[in-house]
Amino acid sequence: MDGVDRASVRAARESGDPLPGTGGFAGQLTDPGSGRSALVRDVLGRYPCFSESDDPGAWSFDPTDLSDPEPVPAGHVRTADGDERVWTLPDPPAATDDAAAVDAVRDAIAERTAAVDAEGLAVAFSGGVDSAILAARLDAPLYVVGFPDSQDVAAARSAAALLDRDLTVVELTHDDLERAVPEIVRATGRTNAMDVQIALPLYLVAQAVAADGYDRLAVGQGADELFGGYAKVAKAPDDPRLDAETVRGARREVVATLPDQLERDVLALRAAGVEPVAPLLHDRVVESALPLPGHMLVAEPGQGESRGESERKVALRRAASAWLPDEIARRDKKAVQYGSLVARELDRLARQAGFKRRMDDHVTKYVASLVE
Template sequence: MSGPGDADEPGSPRANTRRDAVEDPIHAADEGRLRGASPATVRGALADGDPLPGTAGFAGAVDGRVVRDALGRQPVFTEADDPETWSFDPAALSDPDPVPAGHARDSDGDERVWSLPDPDPATDERAAVRAVREGVRGAVDDTATGGLAVAFSGGVDSAALAARLDAPLYVAGFPDSHDVEAARSGAAKLDRELRVVELTHGDIERAVPEVAAATGRTDAMDVSIALPLYLVAERAAADGYDRLAVGQGADELFGGYAKVARAPEDERVAADTVRGARREVVETLPDQLQRDVLALRGAGVEPVAPLLDDRVVAAALDLPGDLLVTDRGERKWALRLAVREWVPDPVAFREKKAVQYGSLVSRELDRLARRAGFKRRMDDHLGRYVDSLC
């Protein structure tokens, strides 16, 4: 099994070999050229335009085209001036150009082949919550636990995984952080052992250039989001685990953002309904997932995201607005109702901060920047500090 830093030739069998086995069997001639689905599944999805053909995301080459699923759950890249030269690892290419989500790329250019469905909202709310429950439970229970650890921050997203997976739980954060406190409390309620990665300023200074190199990004927000993921994955990898289950996608799919809850008053979204605002943030997932997947692979693990399984995505897209955000402003309502069957209520209904804030990485990155002379009055002081470390 090749590691995330291996510099194989682009498009070579070893460069394009998946780190773990796909669920569907792959014909020997196609082995290593697709991640996340068999050629037959991808060909079927191309033939009928099905954006959710029963996978957790896929990408790679099939029949002379490089494809990426509708949500961009598996990043894939080609040379900017040579679409036939491709890799899952942008570092293997001289000028990597990501294939857009839902597209197929060949020498003639990009073609959109899949678009996410935009169904009318479900009218039977009990059935809608039941569909979410069945989708999440099925996706989590189908997750193989060999070599698996769970990134656990104590909120409903990661608890939905942790409560059903026989795998060790990890959290990263500064000692007084909300995430560490919430993870300890949540693990106790789940009667599970928790491994805490207590962060230091030295960890941040060391990891910033590593995260930037893995993701190809130096934007301060991107780096601060990826840092805690990278550091918890790095520890899990050091402990011998090569796969990390994460709760990615839940905030976008189930209405977890304040700007979605406040639509249409929040100027950060253009939509005039909660469902419309949810759609806007779902469309940001491909870019976010590219960052997160590359950061986790850079740390030595393969990400596993059950909440981005097609079954969960389909159930989430059906939800009416008041099952995303209640009239009391409670977010991710359907997800909380769905998983309370196996997640204790104090965890299922806990509000949690975004990872960069809950771990205190964003605060401490700012503190380090100011100590290094990059004052807040300076334009993009955090970005300049990140650049200085890289």
């Protein structure tokens, strides 16, 4: 069982509690009474688990072990009879006390980061608020990955200086991307451009960490989804990428995408030689985030930033002010594939290889050519 012991998972299954105080789980359970086996995966899909499409009894945490792997859906139990949903993410009413809501977020993060064992641990650090919380709370070395002129490298350097921390910079080259793409595709089974662009910086920083002797990597995964970090959430209900009519509804839609994203990220990190550690995705942090009202996820212009733009992740930034200077707590940052310039440079490589932008999905075609 990945994540926690089988007794804890069995208790969660019997109670139906979707957030039983774990950092996620996946694996095989055997019913003590009937002796029947079942595969389980927690409500947010924080650990991947697969079985053969025609044989639930043949399973693995690694899809490359199987001939036709089918992921166990998040929140489900898979038996020979099929998949059954056991856990559903709660949808609590919006909190009415902003200060208490921020305190709850701060307390949950403080509790979960304090519980992280620093042995063999490094931190994936991009200089934004999510990874800076981990840097401030964990006694572990900081690593940033990106092309030399990337925003992530510059932001990480400035944030590390503000926190008075050493920083290892992993500077990327085109050769790094060309080497890593087939390895990521083999590990994740994905060739689409967006998945590969997101996985590349994670995979490459993890390889550097593993080469330096660390076997665990702290990551800020989940913060954008839980706390309102996406532009499409801030623009609800006017962004066509989401159906929700409210910011809270839009946040719930993007949280529902976590199982698919985390499957990719975990598989890429493990293929690079490290085990991910994601304190901001622990049940206790999730519980603190779900009741946040819309204005504590996204502050409208005039309520937050002076630039006239919406401020995202409002409650998380306020909670982080206990550990971070304001310059970091309020900092906006691009998504990792853009901040590291990996997406730009992969596009450049695709065009140099003859896959022009006028072609449909030219970067995905380039990725497929590297695998072939």
